[in-house]
Amino acid sequence: xxxxxxxxxxxxxxxxxxxxxxxxxxxxxxxxxxxxxxxxxxxxxxxxxxxxxxxxxxxxxxxxxxxxxxxxxxxxxxxxxxxxxxxxxxxxxxxxxxxxxxxxxxxxxxxxxxxxxxxxxxxxxxxxxxxxxxxxxxxxxxxxxxxxxxxxxxxxxxxxxxxxxxxxxxxxxxxxxxxxxxxxxxxxxxxxxxxxxxxxxxxxxxxxxxxxxxxxxxxxxxxxxxxxxxxxxxxxxxxxxxxxxxxxxxxxxxxxxxxxxxxxxxxxxxxxxxxxxxxxxxxxxxxxxxxxxxxxxxxxxxxxxxxxxxxxxxxxxxxxxxxxxxxxxxxxxxxxxxxxxxxxxxxxxxxxxxxxxxxxxxxxxxxxxxxxxxxxxxxxxxx
Amino acid sequence: xxxxxxxxxxxxxxxxxxxxxxxxxxxxxxxxxxxxxxxxxxxxxxxxxxxxxxxxxxxxxxxxxxxxxxxxxxxxxxxxxxxxxxxxxxxxxxxxxxxxxxxxxxxxxxxxxxxxxxxxxxxxxxxxxxxxxxxxxxxxxxxxxxxxxxxxxxxxxxxxxxxxxxxxxxxxxxxxxxxxxxxxxxxxxxxxxxxxxxxxxxxxxxxxxxxxxxxxxxxxxxxxxxxxxxxxxxxxxxxxxxxxxxxxxxxxxxxxxxxxxxxxxxxxxxxxxxxxxxxxxxxxxxxxxxxxxxxxxxxxxxxxxxx
Numbered sequence: 208x209x210x211x212x213x214x215x216x217x218x219x220x221x222x223x224x225x226x227x228x229x230x231x232x233x234x235x236x237x238x239x240x241x242x243x244x245x246x247x248x249x250x251x252x253x254x255x256x257x258x259x260x261x262x263x264x265x266x267x268x269x270x271x272x273x274x275x276x277x278x279x280x281x282x283x284x285x286x287x288x289x290x291x292x293x294x295x296x297x298x299x300x301x302x303x304x305x306x307x308x309x310x311x312x313x314x315x316x317x318x319x320x321x322x323x324x325x326x327x328x329x330x331x332x333x334x335x336x337x338x339x340x341x342x343x344x345x346x347x348x349x350x351x352x353x354x355x356x357x358x359x360x361x362x363x364x365x366x367x368x369x370x371x372x373x374x375x376x377x378x379x380x381x382x383x384x385x386x387x388x389x390x391x392x393x394x395x396x397x398x399x400x401x402x403x404x405x406x407x408x409x410x411x412x413x414x415x416x417x418x419x420x421x422x423x424x425x426x427x428x429x430x431x432x433x434x435x436x437x438x439x440x441x442x443x444x445x446x447x448x449x450x451x452x453x454x455x456x457x458x459x460x461x462x463x464x465x466x467x468x469x470x471x472x473x474x475x476x477x478x479x480x481x482x483x484x485x486x487x488x489x490x491x492x493x494x495x496x497x498x499x500x501x502x503x504x505x506x507x508x509x510x511x512x513x514x515x516x517x518x519x520x521x522x523x524x525x526x527x528x529x530x531x532x533x534x535x536x537x538x539x540x541x542x543x544x545x546x547x548x549x550x551x552x553x554x555x556x557x558x559x560x561x562x563x564x565x566x567x568x569x570x571x572x573x574x575x576x577x578x579x580x581x582x583x584x585x586x587x588x589x590x
Numbered sequence: 591x592x593x594x595x596x597x598x599x600x601x602x603x604x605x606x607x608x609x610x611x612x613x614x615x616x617x618x619x620x621x622x623x624x625x626x627x628x629x630x631x632x633x634x635x636x637x638x639x640x641x642x643x644x645x646x647x648x649x650x651x652x653x654x655x656x657x658x659x660x661x662x663x664x665x666x667x668x669x670x671x672x673x674x675x676x677x678x679x680x681x682x683x684x685x686x687x688x689x690x691x692x693x694x695x696x697x698x699x700x701x702x703x704x705x706x707x708x709x710x711x712x713x714x715x716x717x718x719x720x721x722x723x724x725x726x727x728x729x730x731x732x733x734x735x736x737x738x739x740x741x742x743x744x745x746x747x748x749x750x751x752x753x754x755x756x757x758x759x760x761x762x763x764x765x766x767x768x769x770x771x772x773x774x775x776x777x778x779x780x781x782x783x784x785x786x787x788x789x790x791x792x793x794x795x796x797x798x799x800x801x802x803x804x805x806x807x808x809x810x811x812x813x814x815x816x817x818x819x820x821x822x823x824x825x826x827x828x829x830x831x832x833x834x835x836x837x838x839x840x841x842x843x844x845x846x847x848x849x850x851x852x853x854x855x856x857x858x859x860x861x862x863x864x865x866x867x868x869x870x871x872x873x874x875x876x877x878x879x880x881x882x883x884x885x886x887x888x889x890x891x892x893x894x895x896x897x
Binding site for chain 2 (some may be wrong): 278279282299300301302303305306307311313314315316317326327330331360374375378527
């Protein structure tokens with residue numbers, strides 16, 4: 208892949224591209240079995256210091272087990288986990304330098320907000336006045352100072368979530384583990400908290416690992432995402448890489464919306480793939496290196512927002528074009544989603560930004576349309 | 591007006607549902623208790639019934655008022671004069687407190703073990719705790735005589751193992767009373783403790799461990815405080831009936847075992863002094879009302895908290 212994916216320009220932070228960078232957390236051929244079931248199946252993974260790393264996948268994919276193994280609640284069946292140069296094997300959870308924010312928050316119901324936040328510091332044997340100062344600082348950070356004396360059951364869901372966050376950060380852990388931290392919040396609060404979390408992570412300079420099934424959450428928060436399925440990591444990359452250069456149909460389909468068109472490779476050379484799109488008679492040209500050879504069955508994946516819809520055939524012969532018929536239109540205000548049926552029977556989704564309020568001749572149901580996209584807007588997938 | 595009559599009959603049904611438990615309490619608790627109170631203010635006589643006055647409603651208001659005027663507080667005064675009574679009360683309270691504590695001590699590990707056992711076993715374990723109730727309480731206490739007596743099972747076992755060379759004298763001592771009480775009342779402690787411990791969310795212990803608390807400290811910081819409602823419920827369920835316990839001290843205790851339940855029985859059946867026995871019963875009840883009210887308050891607060 209000669210070109211890297213676009214996406215927002217983030218802070219200049221990419222230790223994963225630096226061969227000299229020292230990994231902070233390292234999974235070495237880690238397998239975890241529960242009976243016959245391999246929850247985590249021979250995973251090797253490195254996470255760097257100060258990284259915000261997301262483990263993303265459907266429930267049962269092994270992402271929570273990965274996190275529980277870092278926390279020490281589960282021990283790997285085989286393989287080893289290194290944290291800051293130290294093998295974690297046999298180290299009990301209460302001696303590990305990580306803290307976890309639980310999905311259920313797991314606040315101690317018999318303790319006040321204050322006592323919950325102080326709990327970890329008390330275990331360290333920190334002097335009382337220092338504990339008080341640290342608790343105050345943490346409560347200020349999560350804006351809960353007036354609620355210090357309350358019990359968890361006297362708080363709202365969002366407040367509880369912030370107590371849990373303050374409690375897990377009070378000890379200044381080397382690694383903060385977040386297990387679906389925003390799952391119980393409503394949408395608006397979730398979005399707010401997402402930005403607070405990223406700010407916090409940058410400010411504190413800590414390593415955060417988040418487990419989530421919500422791809423949007425992973426994309427917003429993480430520096431890198433590991434997409435998991437059936438106990439294996441399918442792809443690791445920045446949100447833009449995962450979105451723009453998925454390495455498989457699974458990842459392409461899991462993250463966002465995508466159109467997958469089956470076809471056969473006609474030729475593949477010099478960074479250009481020509482592919483016969485099954486059942487349409489059209490040939491798709493993709494600007495990409497691929498391991499696929501002539502005659503192989505492959506899938507062309509292209510995001511709906513990268514497809515143009517027009518009533519007339521394109522004059523520019525360098526763009527790809529397929530003819531189809533509008534089957535359905537989803538009007539979402541800012542965008543419209545066109546469901547276009549191809550001659551093969553496959554449906555392609557294309558999103559069009561509604562840039563003007565009034566259009567002379569809007570595309571409507573049953574219109575014959577041309578779908579067009581540039582050769583570099585999609586990828587060829589072999590699996 | 592179908593709906594109106596419907597509403598009325600529903601109102602009647604609701605009234606009935608409320609009335610049944612109150613009627614039950616009125617007839618089977620309040621009325622007998624009022625009779626006991628009345629007898630406690632009477633004077634003992636030799637006859638049938640063994641006290642006077644008896645209320646005779648056939649004589650009209652006049653004779654009823656005359657009977658009322660015959661009521662006396664002598665029995666209550668007598669309770670303060672003879673040391674036997676306050677000693678019995680104190681001894682009962684002491685035995686009840688000590689045995690409640692011992693029952694708690696023995697029951698907690700069992701309840702904890704049950705709550706931590708694999709889910710699939712738990713119904714069976716609960717069943718095993720309830721199983722002794724299938725046999726009469728009286729028979730189970732009798733069985734302890736066979737175990738604890740001089741040539742009983744326990745002594746035979748210890749002798750045959752050469753752990754002792756003289757049979758232990760346990761039966762008819764306070765030891766036997768404690769053994770009997772602990773054995774009999776443990777289920778009443780275990781079940782509420784188990785209920786409290788079983789509800790405990792395991793992620794709380796994981797969170798404690800994650801924050802640096804080793805298992806034993808987590809027990810004292812998380813598990814035990816959260817099981818306190820169970821400890822309180824179980825303690826009252828043991829303490830209240832043990833205070834008035836009669837069967838166990840009577841069968842297993844000796845003549846030195848002083849418990850108010852036994853004293854009360856002696857007054858009723860040995861001395862046939864019903865009024866004095868009634869006064870003993872009324873004072874016992876008043877003594878127990880305090881912990882009962884505390885217990886009820888606690889339960890109510892807990893119910894409110896758990897909403």
